[in-house]
Every structure is written in structure tokens, then in C-alpha cells.
Amino acid sequence: MVELMAVKDYAQQIAEAIATVVKIDIEIADHNLIRIAGTGKYHKGVGLSMDRQGYVYQEVLRTGHQFVIETPGHHPLCTPCKARGNCSEKYEVVSPINVDGKAVGAIGLICFTDAQAKLIEENQHSYLIFLTKMAETIALKLKEQEFLAGLVSSNHYLNSIIDCLDEGLLTADLDGNILHFNQAAKRLFSANLLTARSHLNSLFTARIVEDILKVGKNENEIVEREVHVETKKNRVQMVLCALPIDSEEGVKSIAVILRPFDEINRMVNRLTLQDAGYTIQDILGDSETMCQIREQAKIVATSKSTVLIRGESGTGKEMLARSIHNLGPRQQGMFMAINCTAIPEALLESELFGYEDGAFTGARKGGKIGKIELANKGTLFLDEIGDMPLFLQAKILRVLQERQIERIGGITPIPVDVRVIAATHRNLEQMMVKGEFREDLYYRINVIPMHIKPLRDRKEDLTVLCDHFIKVYNKQLNKNVKALSEGFRQRLREYSWPGNVRELQNIIEYAINLTEGSTLTEVHLSPRLKQTSLHDDLSGFNLEAIERETILRCYQTFGAGVRGKEKAAIALGIGLATLYRKLARYNIE
Numbered sequence: 231m232v233e234l235m236a237v238k239d240y241a242q243q244i245a246e247a248i249a250t251v252v253k254i255d256i257e258i259a260d261h262n263l264i265r266i267a268g269t270g271k272y273h274k275g276v277g278l279s280m281d282r283q284g285y286v287y288q289e290v291l292r293t294g295h296q297f298v299i300e301t302p303g304h305h306p307l308c309t310p311c312k313a314r315g316n317c318s319e320k321y322e323v324v325s326p327i328n329v330d331g332k333a334v335g336a337i338g339l340i341c342f343t344d345a346q347a348k349l350i351e352e353n354q355h356s357y358l359i360f361l362t363k364m365a366e367t368i369a370l371k372l373k374e375q376e377f378l379a380g381l382v383s384s385n386h387y388l389n390s391i392i393d394c395l396d397e398g399l400l401t402a403d404l405d406g407n408i409l410h411f412n413q414a415a416k417r418l419f420s421a422n423l424l425t426a427r428s429h430l431n432s433l434f435t436a437r438i439v440e441d442i443l444k445v446g447k448n449e450n451e452i453v454e455r456e457v458h459v460e461t462k463k464n465r466v467q468m469v470l471c472a473l474p475i476d477s478e479e480g481v482k483s484i485a486v487i488l489r490p491f492d493e494i495n496r497m498v499n500r501l502t503l504q505d506a507g508y509t510i511q512d513i514l515g516d517s518e519t520m521c522q523i524r525e526q527a528k529i530v531a532t533s534k535s536t537v538l539i540r541g542e543s544g545t546g547k548e549m550l551a552r553s554i555h556n557l558g559p560r561q562q563g564m565f566m567a568i569n570c571t572a573i574p575e576a577l578l579e580s581e582l583f584g585y586e587d588g589a590f591t592g593a594r595k596g597g598k599i600g601k602i603e604l605a606n607k608g609t610l611f612l613d614e615i616g617d618m619p620l621f622l623q624a625k626i627l628r629v630l631q632e633r634q635i636e637r638i639g640g641i642t643p644i645p646v647d648v649r650v651i652a653a654t655h656r657n658l659e660q661m662m663v664k665g666e667f668r669e670d671l672y673y674r675i676n677v678i679p680m681h682i683k684p685l686r687d688r689k690e691d692l693t694v695l696c697d698h699f700i701k702v703y704n705k706q707l708n709k710n711v712k713a714l715s716e717g718f719r720q721r722l723r724e725y726s727w728p729g730n731v732r733e734l735q736n737i738i739e740y741a742i743n744l745t746e747g748s749t750l751t752e753v754h755l756s757p758r759l760k761q762t763s764l765h766d767d768l769s770g771f772n773l774e775a776i777e778r779e780t781i782l783r784c785y786q787t788f789g790a791g792v793r794g795k796e797k798a799a800i801a802l803g804i805g806l807a808t809l810y811r812k813l814a815r816y817n818i819e
């Protein structure tokens with residue numbers, strides 16, 4: 231609560247005004263019995279304690295009631311006073327200054343002459359009312375002061391909250407004159423651009439200011455724009471949101487919120503990481519080549535150099551790229567994957583580089599940010615880079631060399647800090663010879679080459695991959711598969727896996743869908759695998775598979791008895807002992 235001392239100047243003015251009119255001295259004390267105002271002989275005692283003589287004031291403060299002393303020095307209240315029986319005062323009227331029912335001070339009329347005393351005595355009622363009104367005036371001033379202090383404090387509190395925000399926040403009137411800004415905005419802009427008197431024009435382009443001011447015209451309008459802001463240090467990309475501030479008199483001002491684009495990116499990345507958060511441990515395979523890949527990935531992750539991952543479709547190139555990203559220092563940034571084959575050539579450039587507002591007919595209003603910018607401080611995964619058109623290869627080369635991009639229709643280069651991981655299943659060396667792939671880009675991206683072998687060349691990985699996918703689909707499909715029959719395994723081993731791990735994943739999903747039991751057998755194989763005869767499977771050039779298939783067919787033609795086996799051996803052109811060895815080897819009963 232505000233103390234009476236806070237309004238002492240006002241109290242002194244009131245005291246002097248009264249004394250001038252009534253020609254009687256005034257004394258005002260606070261609740262601690264400190265004289266805060268006084269006229270005549272009491273003026274020089276302002277600021278001093280009245281505890282040795284202010285016995286009447288003490289009583290008024292204690293009771294909260296008005297007091298009249300007709301015989302100062304002889305009244306019982308005067309008993310402890312040093313001037314008892316010899317008081318220079320002739321008459322005294324004291325009123326409490328009450329705020330919210332509590333006496334916070336007292337104001338008194340003090341008479342030193344008989345004439346003054348007589349005047350008051352004869353008009354006592356009027357003087358009592360007058361003094362009460364004066365006390366109320368001082369109390370009101372105190373309440374007003376208290377209210378103002380409350381306002382200042384809540385204003386300070388709100389400002390502290392606004393200053394805690396990481397986002398830059400400014401408010402402007404409907405003409406664009408800046409009214410207020412928080413510390414984050416202050417940190418962002420140079421002091422000469424952002425002042426309490428500057429205009430939005432000094433911070434943003436005319437086009438953006440026009441958009442911001444639109445929200446002042448419609449209370450439901452909110453504008454979101456991506457802007458480049460010239461900050462104290464550099465040019466920073468931000469997301470700007472302008473919204474109307476609605477008051478009782480309608481919209482009179484606008485709030486502008488600025489968030490750094492990088493942070494939004496990081497947030498999106500954190501929120502979407504669940505389904506893409508591959509780690510090195512997720513890359514399964516016991517083969518020597520897969521163990522090497524995992525080791526290599528750990529080392530590569532710490533570097534900023536470009537990686538080129540080669541391998542057939544479905545071998546896990548994207549998975550490897552994501553693991554490298556998630557393992558390295560860029561994991562907080564975005565992993566931005568772009569498939570150069572999946573996006574039509576005409577759109578690929580704008581997808582990668584983005585465009586400025588009005589860059590071409592049909593361009594989205596406000597422009598569009600490209601994937602490369604989105605990957606700032608993160609990783610850009612260029613899948614199927616071999617399918618990238620030549621003109622874009624040149625642009626990508628420039629990004630890698632100069633570390634900056636220009637949007638379509640834009641004139642200012644934008645610095646980008648991206649790590650590029652490229653992948654392809656195509657033979658880039660042959661493409662270079664034919665002039666289909668730029669040599670300079672090839673050397674730029676092939677800094678760290680990694681190669682994932684096709685699944686048919688590392689069939690020892692089948693077991694661990696199958697176990698993994700069985701677990702995944704048991705859970706997903708609520709099944710309880712525990713084993714694979716020997717026949718099923720055999721078919722998997724014989725198959726040439728043109729679709730690699732992705733195909734294996736599908737085969738297991740299909741089989742688990744079909745079974746109700748705990749073992750997958752040949753019955754559950756997808757028709758593709760069942761039908762794969764040795765002729766269909768020639769693509770794999772798998773001699774063992776062809777041999778097994780041939781022996782199996784002879785065996786079925788001539789029968790399983792001893793005579794049948796003899797005939798089969800003759801037909802196959804091998805000895806009977808060799809046939810027995812091969813039957814055992816290929817597990818043919």
C-alpha cells in the first residue's frame with residue numbers, strides 16, 4: 231500500500247491553502263507520526279517525528295475518530311507531554327485521514343491565539359466538516375497514487391513477460407507508426423531503425439508493410455508472411471505474423487510477431503522426427519559389408535563433406551542418409567529429402583530453390599520457400615540425383631560451391647548452410663561419358679562415396695532382416711509368427727531380390743497377412759516368389775538356384791525311388807553319388 235509520505239507535496243499545498251484562508255496553522259502527520267506537512271511554526275518541523283508532543287494525533291490514529299481539544303496542556307491526553315500545563319496551543323481540532331476504513335494519517339487545525347480559538351469554538355461544527363473534507367481530499371489523492379502505482383507495476387509486469395519472449399514483438403498504429411517493441415525485437419534491429427518513433431517502412435519492404443496494415447482494417451484478418459530482415463548482423467529469414475489488437479473502441483493498433491525461420495524448422499523437425507528418426511542401429515545386416523557401412527556412417531556423420539550413396543533401389547540409401555543426419559551435429563536441423571525422379575522436371579527447380587512473389591504466372595502469393603532453404607543448418611538429401619536435369623545440376627553445383635541460393639525471380643542471394651547427401655542407383659560414370667551428368671558436379675558430390683550392396687550379394691543378412699520384419703508385422707497385424715519353414719527360407723535364399731530389402735519387407739508382410747499359425751511356409755509366399763521359375767530368375771544369374779530347380783524337376787519327373795534317382799542322374803549327366811550329395815545340399819527329400 232502507498233504511504234502518505236508519497237503525497238507529502240500535495241498535503242503541504244492543501245495545508246498552505248487552508249492556512250491562508252482560515253488564518254490558522256495546519257499540521258499533517260502520517261501513521262508513523264512523522265510530520266509530512268505543516269504551516270507557520272510547524273513548517274520547519276516537516277519530516278521530523280512528533281512522538282514527543284503529538285499525543286492527540288496518536289489518539290486519532292489509534293481510534294480513527296475526530297478529536298477536539300479545548301484545553302491543550304490540561305486534557306488527560308496531555309499527561310505524558312513535557313509542555314503539560316504550559317502549552318502554547320489554545321485550541322486543537324484533529325481529523326483522521328482514512329483510506330479503506332484505516333487511519334493512514336491525521337490533519338489538525340492548531341490555534342495559538344484566543345481569537346483563533348474563539349472563532350473555531352463558535353463555528354465548531356462547520357470547521358469539523360471542513361477538516362473532514364480536507365482529510366478526504368488527501369485520502370483520495372493517496373488512492374489515486376495507489377492506483378497509478380498499480381498501473382505502473384502491472385505495466386512493468388506485462389513488459390517483463392513480453393521481454394521474456396524469444397519472438398520479436400512490435401506494435402504499430404494503423405498508419406504503421408511503431409508504438410512499442412520488446413527486447414527480442416530490439417536485439418534484432420539496429421537502434422537507428424527501430425525506435426519508438428520509427429515507421430514499419432524502415433524495417434520491412436513496402437509490400438510487406440501494405441500487407442501488415444491490412445489487418446487494421448479487418449479484425450478477423452491475420453497476415454503470415456515469410457520475410458527477410460536486415461538485422462544488426464546479417465540478413466535473416468523470418469516468419470512474420472501480423473494481427474489486429476482489438477480494444478473497446480475497435481482495432482486501433484496492430485501486433486507484429488517475428489520468429490526466426492530456423493527455429494520453426496527445428497521445431498517441425500523435432501515434432502516429425504518419430505517416423506524418420508533412424509539411427510545406425512536400425513540399419514540391420516550381419517554381412518561384412520553392412521558392418522563396414524555402419525562403421526563408415528559413424529565417421530562420416532561428423533563431417534560436413536558431401537556424401538554420395540550408391541546402391542540399387544530398396545537397399546536402404548535413404549535410411550542410411552537419415553542415420554548419418556541423425557548421428558551428426560546437424561540433427562537439430564531439418565532432413566529435407568527430395569526425389570529428383572518423383573517431381574516433374576518443370577517443378578523441380580521451384581521445389582528446390584523456391585520463388586519470389588509474382589515470379590511467374592500462377593506463382594503463389596507471398597512467394598514460396600525452397601527445399602534447400604528449408605534444409606538450412608540441416609541436411610539436403612538429393613535422391614536419384616542421376617535423374618536431375620542438366621540445367622539444375624549446374625545450379626546445384628553453384629549451391630555447393632558458393633553456399634548460397636537465389637530464388638526464382640529473386641535478385642538477392644540467400645546464404646545457406648546445408649550438408650548434401652546424394653544418392654543414385656544409376657551409373658554416373660557412364661552418364662558422364664554420354665554427357666548426361668556433369669563431371670564437375672560428379673566430383674563435387676562424390677567426396678565421400680558409400681556403396682550399399684544389393685541384397686542378393688549379401689544373403690547372410692536375410693535372417694536378421696526377416697526376424698526384424700516378422701517382429702514389425704506381428705505387432706502391426708496382431709499375429710504370432712515365430713518361425714520360417716525350411717522351404718520358405720530356401721525360396722528366399724534362391725530369389726534374386728531385384729527390389730532388395732524393400733521387396734523382402736513386402737514379402738514378409740504379405741506372408742504374415744496370409745497366415746494364422748506360427749510358421750511361415752511356401753504356401754504363404756507371394757505369387758511372384760512362387761512363380762519364379764529358373765527362367766524368370768535368370769536375371770539373378772544364380773547358378774545354385776538354377777541347379778536346384780533342375781534337379782528338383784528331374785526328381786519329380788523320374789520319381790523318388792532308387793530307379794528314379796538313377797534315371798535322373800543319367801538325365802542330368804552326373805554320377806549317382808554326386809546326385810545324392812546335391813539332393814542333401816539342396817535339402818530335397
Ligand SMILES: Nc1ncnc2c1ncn2[C@@H]1O[C@H](COP(=O)(O)OP(=O)(O)OP(=O)(O)O)[C@@H](O)[C@H]1O
Pocket residue numbers: 512513514515541542543544545546547548549550613655731732735
Ligand atoms: N539394412 C536395413 N535394415 C533395415 N531396414 C532396411 C535396411 N535397408 C533397407 N531397409 C528398409 O527398406 C525400405 C527401403 O529403404 P530406403 O527407402 O532407404 O531404400 P532406398 O535405397 O533409398 O530406395 P529407393 O532408391 O527406391 O528410394 C525401408 O522401409 C527401410 O526401412
